[in-house]
Amino acid sequence: MNGNGNGGTGDGAPSDDEIRDILRTCEVWAVVGLGGDPSRPAHRVAGFLKSQGKRIVPVHPSAAAVHGEPGYASLADIPFRVDVADVFRRSEAAGAVADEALARDDIRAVWFQLGVVDHGAAARVRAAGRTMVMDRCPAIEWPRLMG
Numbered sequence: 381m382n383g384n385g386n387g388g389t390g391d392g393a394p395s396d397d398e399i400r401d402i403l404r405t406c407e408v409w410a411v412v413g414l415g416g417d418p419s420r421p422a423h424r425v426a427g428f429l430k431s432q433g434k435r436i437v438p439v440h441p442s443a444a445a446v447h448g449e450p451g452y453a454s455l456a457d458i459p460f461r462v463d464v465a466d467v468f469r470r471s472e473a474a475g476a477v478a479d480e481a482l483a484r485d486d487i488r489a490v491w492f493q494l495g496v497v498d499h500g501a502a503a504r505v506r507a508a509g510r511t512m513v514m515d516r517c518p519a520i521e522w523p524r525l526m527g
Contacts, residue, residue: 392506394513400525402489402511403518406463407435410455410487412477413468414438414446421493422468423447428519429466437462455480455487466491466518475501482508493517 394402409429414422415438423446426436430447437458438444438451445451452458455465455477465481467474467490474492478501481487489511492498497515505512 392502392512394511396525398511399513399516399521402464402491402513403432403522403526406489407433408437408460408462409434409464409466409518410437410439410452410458410462411466411468412439412455414451415440415442416444416446420468425466425468425493425517425519428522432522439465455484461486463487464489464491466493467496468493469496471495471497474498475504478502478505478512481505482510489513491516491518494520 411422411426414426417423426447430436436447436449438446438449439455440451441453443451443453465487467477469477474496475498478490481490490505492514494515494517502512502514
């Protein structure tokens with residue numbers, strides 16, 4: 381489910397321009413599934429986002445600090461504005477995270493990482509007027525779209 385070009389794909393996938401806008405303007409990224417294990421993809425992607433000047437917020441049941449940022453057990457526990465919920469969870473669990481993101485008024489985009497697909501959750505996010513990115517990685521999209 382990849383939107384290419386400026387017009388999207390007609391299936392609700394965001395266009396390259398919409399993804400570029402998220403990458404450019406969203407400053408606070410809650411990385412759901414980010415724990416203290418540096419071998420995990422979430423750890424590497426969060427490090428990449430931080431290297432691009434983004435504030436990352438680890439969200440994991442352990443609430444461990446990662447990359448110098450304090451962790452939170454859930455999106456609901458974060459006491460400040462969040463722009464993006466970046467989801468590193470199995471597809472079966474991702475819909476519940478999307479719903480948790482929708483319960484917050486500040487999260488304007490939900491991003492499901494590579495291999496994370498839940499079309500029902502994506503439809504709920506879009507129906508709520510938020511941007512949904514599914515089965516993509518910001519560490520791949522950044523060099524592709526931002527130069």
